[in-house]
Amino acid sequence: MSDIETIDIAVIGAGLGGAAAAALLINAGFSVHSFEQAPEFTRLGAGIHIGPNVMKIFREIGLEDKLSAIGAHPDHWFSRDGRSGDYLSRIELGDFALREYGAPYITIHRGDMHAEQIDALPQDSLHFDHRLTDLEERENDVLLTFANGRQVAARLVIGADGINSMIREKLLGVEKPRFSGWIGHRALVDMTKLRATGLEYERCVKWWWEQSRHIMAYATKSDGSEYYYVTGVPVDGWTHEASFVDSSREEMEAIFGDNAHPMVRGLIEATTEVTKWPFWNRDPMSLWSRGRLCLLGDACHPMRPHMAQGACMAIEDAAILTRCLTQTGLSDYRSAFRVYENTRRDRATKVQTISNANTWLKQPEDPAWVYAYDPIHAPLAD
Numbered sequence: 001m002s003d004i005e006t007i008d009i010a011v012i013g014a015g016l017g018g019a020a021a022a023a024l025l026i027n028a029g030f031s032v033h034s035f036e037q038a039p040e041f042t043r044l045g046a047g048i049h050i051g052p053n054v055m056k057i058f059r060e061i062g063l064e065d066k067l068s069a070i071g072a073h074p075d076h077w078f079s080r081d082g083r084s085g086d087y088l089s090r091i092e093l094g095d096f097a098l099r100e101y102g103a104p105y106i107t108i109h110r111g112d113m114h115a116e117q118i119d120a121l122p123q124d125s126l127h128f129d130h131r132l133t134d135l136e137e138r139e140n141d142v143l144l145t146f147a148n149g150r151q152v153a154a155r156l157v158i159g160a161d162g163i164n165s166m167i168r169e170k171l172l173g174v175e176k177p178r179f180s181g182w183i184g185h186r187a188l189v190d191m192t193k194l195r196a197t198g199l200e201y202e203r204c205v206k207w208w209w210e211q212s213r214h215i216m217a218y219a220t221k222s223d224g225s226e227y228y229y230v231t232g233v234p235v236d237g238w239t240h241e242a243s244f245v246d247s248s249r250e251e252m253e254a255i256f257g258d259n260a261h262p263m264v265r266g267l268i269e270a271t272t273e274v275t276k277w278p279f280w281n282r283d284p285m286s287l288w289s290r291g292r293l294c295l296l297g298d299a300c301h302p303m304r305p306h307m308a309q310g311a312c313m314a315i316e317d318a319a320i321l322t323r324c325l326t327q328t329g330l331s332d333y334r335s336a337f338r339v340y341e342n343t344r345r346d347r348a349t350k351v352q353t354i355s356n357a358n359t360w361l362k363q364p365e366d367p368a369w370v371y372a373y374d375p376i377h378a379p380l381a382d
Contacts, residue, residue: 018158019034023121046228158296165299168300180356
């Protein structure tokens with residue numbers, strides 16, 4: 001007897017998009033296994049925004065209330081001038097989001113959210129320390145080979161394996177992501193120092209400078225005990241081999257400190273550890289699936305984080321893909337993949353384009369096309 005296991009659906013990657021896909025597909029009655037290259041779960045990353053569009057999906061998985069209890073609930077997204085402090089826009093969230101968009105808008109630590117997503121999965125279907133090294137498309141399945149020697153035959157494979165996706169390479173060939181010309185600093189701040197400024201820090205505020213340089217600052221816990229920021233800074237290049245490098249308060253002061261508003265200076269002075277990350281890009285893809293392979297999230301449409309919708313788009317992908325497969329069943333997966341791509345392509349590309357332009361909510365505008373969208377009930381394209 002062969003020692004190769006046979007499963008219905010393999011989700012490659014158990015990040016935010018992959019974990020959402022697995023949970024939704026399992027809820028829909030499919031047999032699903034997730035394979036994650038990391039050796040174990042760790043509380044990675046820092047802050048993340050989850051809009052009402054995606055809280056509706058977490059409602060479906062049964063996580064909306066848990067995440068709402070952990071995360072912060074900003075009343076507004078404020079945009080302010082980094083020097084004068086003048087308000088450029090005040091976008092209503094909070095109770096307005098609940099009423100108008102049908103779900104809360106939260107800001108939360110990515111690791112706290114991811115932990116809840118991982119806990120929600122059946123642990124016997126979640127496999128850490130499984131780095132995909134090869135796949136072979138066969139007549140009735142896809143043979144997956146992992147670095148630990150394990151082999152699995154899956155009827156369908158969903159690539160939720162990020163911007164350096166191996167599934168994407170199989171579909172489109174090897175192509176390195178392109179440096180976007182932007183870096184971001186990520187930092188958690190010392191709340192004692194921040195409070196000592198005596199200034200009232202808003203729960204969600206984006207400070208803007210020339211050339212769209214910015215600092216996006218927000219609370220990540222419901223009790224306001226954790227405050228985080230991420231920057232966007234245009235630079236000439238990224239020469240480091242590592243995925244990120246350490247930065248410093250001095251570097252933050254050099255970039256943003258000149259004539260900065262007192263609240264910005266307070267934010268920089270309260271910075272403890274700060275790291276610096278490159279933002280990578282790919283062009284909108286010509287192909288989201290082929291045969292039994294299908295992509296979602298950053299594997300498919302990576303974007304700069306300036307709309308705070310990158311993870312949200314991956315989770316929306318997961319919801320639409322699940323609905324498509326539920327409608328067709330596994331046997332007609334080709335139709336499911338076609339409807340999925342037709343439903344998702346324009347929206348994901350629009351968000352990718354606006355994220356890369358970095359104009360989102362800088363001026364007063366109506367964000368309902370993003371936040372009021374309901375991936376659980378939105379019409380599917382033909």
